[in-house]
Amino acid sequence: MDITHLRARTPGCTETAFFDNAGAALRTEHVTNTVIDHLTLENRLGGYAAAEQEDDRVEAVYTSVARLLNARPEEIALVDSATRAWDMAFYSIAFRPGDRILTSRSEYPSNGLGYLQAKQRFGVSVEPIPDDKHGQVDLDALAEMLDQGGVRLVAVNHVPTYNGLVQPAAEIGALARRAGALYLLDACQSAGQLPLDVREIGCHLLSAAGRKYLRGPRGTGFLYVDREVVTTLEPPVLDLRAATWTGPDSYLIRPDARRFESWERGVADLLGLGAAVDEALELGIGPIRERIDTLAEQLRAGLSALDGVRVHDRGQVRSGLVTFTKDGRDTQHLVDGLRAAGVITLLSRPSAAKFDTHPEKPTEVVRASVHYYNTDAEIGRLLDGVAQL
Template sequence: MDIRHLRAMTPGCGESAFFDNAGSALHTEHVTRTVVDHLMLEARIGGYAAEDREFERIEAVYGSVARLLNARPEEIALTDGATRAWDMAFYSIAFRPGDRILTSRSEYPSNGLAFLQAKQRHGVSVEPIPDDEHGQVDLDALAAMLAEGGVRLIAVNHVPTYDGLVQPAAGIGALARRAGALYLLDACQSAGQLPLDVREIGCHLLSAAGRKYLRGPRGTGFLYVDRELVTQLEPPQLDLHSATWTGPDTFEIRPDARRFETWERSIAGLLGLGAAVDEALALGLDPIRARIDTVAERLRAGLSGLDGVRVRDRGAVRSGIVTFTKEGRDAQHLVDGLRAAEVSTSLSRPSGAKFDDRSQKPAEVVRASAHYYNTDEEIDRLLDVVAKL
């Protein structure tokens, strides 16, 4: 992996030491140009004509996302973000009173709110799965909960927004299939930094964002739906793209995953997403994963060596997300100080995960999320600023 070349392709690398890739990573010049070129085409000939002209390129995005996941193009829906993708999947499930939803203790707040709404609407129960000694989903505890019966859905995040860990997604999938439970994996933080194979993971549904580790535009995302399941799920909303009005009181819903799309969307954004996915595929997800691991572990080691700094990451397997605190300094102070020194990080609030009931859980942490284009010099710069603040 030619890091110098990859940084040269990324104009933002010249602006700051960028460690906010789990928030919204830096685009390559090619991704930006793809979006801008289509907007300029729309400006010249109009949005409808521009979409018609780029029909084949738009269709190719489905194939690219499918290759990213080892899925089929008809199992892919393109959306305006990870939350929309996840919501379209979750709200299409016909819950019944007494159904059980099992989830991770580190679940994202948006997903947790949807679970609670389903509890109020449908009378389901929402049950966090205990963590194991590493802080990730305890597979033995999950097996015991499934053995009790009544589980309609297992919905977990692949990589929490804090903690730095990677959930045992394939192990969860094996248990879900054995128990006959639906399995929804939120891969918004893992798509683009970890290899994702939906066949190996065993999930029925997977949602992801374009803006994070995939380095795509904001306002883009995608949903995978197992083709054996798709016709059993009715989208929470329909329009003339997802269904056909066949008579005064009849309609037919599309038979593929595009039933979860809407007609109006940013074509420029979707083409940019396709460009970003193609770049990740060209580099290879295994080399990307290896490089991110190297950068993140060096960062963890450096932070651990600073006086008063505590790395907060857990997990038997860790991601590119590195979280830490410093004694006597609140996390926002550290984030602001780093930003002033042109080092981009973000603030993460474990306190927002209400299913995580650890007594020693920090309220706020600094999140420094590494990518393959980060360098040793940038790590040293971050460490120097944290040491001096």
């Protein structure tokens, strides 16, 4: 992997030492130009004619995303965010009173709100799965909960937002499949940094973002829906993209994952997403994962060696998200001070995860998420900044 070349294709690398890749990663010039080129085409031809002219390229995005996930193109829906993808999947499930939803304790707040709304609306039970000693889903506890019966859905995040771990997604999938439960994996922070093989993972549904580790435009996301279950899931909203109006009192919903799409969408951003996915596939998710892991462990070791700094990451397998605090220093002060020094991180709030009752969970942490285009020198800048603040 030629890091010098990759950084030269990423204009943002000349501006800052960028460590907010789990939020919205820096785009390459090619991705940005792909978006701009289509906007220029729309300016010349109008939105509809421009979309028709690029129809084959839009179709190719489905193929690229399917390759990323080892899925089929007809199992992919392209939407405007990971939130939209997750919502369309979750709210398509016909919950009944007494159904059980099992989820991770480190669940994203938006997803947690969806579970609680389903609890009030349908009378389902929402049950956080205990953590094991590493902080990830306790597989033995999950197996026991599934054996009790009545589980309609197992829904977990692949990479939590605030503690660096990677959930054992494939092992969770095997247990959920054995119990006959639907399995929804939120891969918004793992797509682009971890290999995602939906056949190996065993999920029925997977949602992801374009703006994070895939380095695509904001306002893009995608949903994978296993073709074995797609016709059992009715989208919470329909339009003429998702269904056909067949008569005064009848309609027919599409038989593939595009039943979860909307007619109106930003074609320029979708093409940008396709360009970003193609770049990731060209580099190879394996090499990307290896470099991210190396950089993340280097950063963890460097932070741990600093006086008063505590790294809060957990898990047997860890991601590119590195979280830490410094004794006697306000977290926002650290984030602001690093930004003033040209180092971009993020303040993350573990306190927002209300299912997580881990006694040592901090209220706030600094989150530094590395990507393959980060360098040893940039890690040194971050460490120097933390030491001096």
